[in-house]
Amino acid sequence: MNIDIDSLSLRELTSLLVAAEKRRQLLSKRRPAASVRKQAVALAARHGYTIDELFGDQPAAQPTRRKRGSRRKPTKVAPKYRDPDNERNTWSGRGSMPRWLTKKIRFGQHATDFLIPGIAKPTARTTSSIGKRTVVKQK
Numbered sequence: 001m002n003i004d005i006d007s008l009s010l011r012e013l014t015s016l017l018v019a020a021e022k023r024r025q026l027l028s029k030r031r032p033a034a035s036v037r038k039q040a041v042a043l044a045a046r047h048g049y050t051i052d053e054l055f056g057d058q059p060a061a062q063p064t065r066r067k068r069g070s071r072r073k074p075t076k077v078a079p080k081y082r083d084p085d086n087e088r089n090t091w092s093g094r095g096s097m098p099r100w101l102t103k104k105i106r107f108g109q110h111a112t113d114f115l116i117p118g119i120a121k122p123t124a125r126t127t128s129s130i131g132k133r134t135v136v137k138q139k
Helices: 010-029 033-048 051-055 100-106
Strands: none
Touching: 033 051
16 A cells, blocks of 8 residues: 655645554554464363364454245135035136136136135136226316
């Protein structure tokens, strides 16, 4: 680090001197590195380690990354639709429509024909206007 002292103003010179004096005092208060190293080796030996085992070829400690929380399992939903031909064929109305229901709809029946009575209401259609923006022409 090279500082051009000739180009500094009086204020900058005094602040440089103050900073240098603070740094000199800090360095003079520190214990010599050799004595600190000797104490570190002795402490490691007291616990049964060597300095190479503790600080050998390993890089500095990496900051640990936070793991993402696991997603919750989807809750079971009561079925809304049931196939009258096979009682085991049910659908909750969520996800893609099952094959048995699409086949029946293709042959002219409607999904509401397979609603479980007293329990279910029809699932909203994808062509529903709820939540969609509409454009109104102004006169």
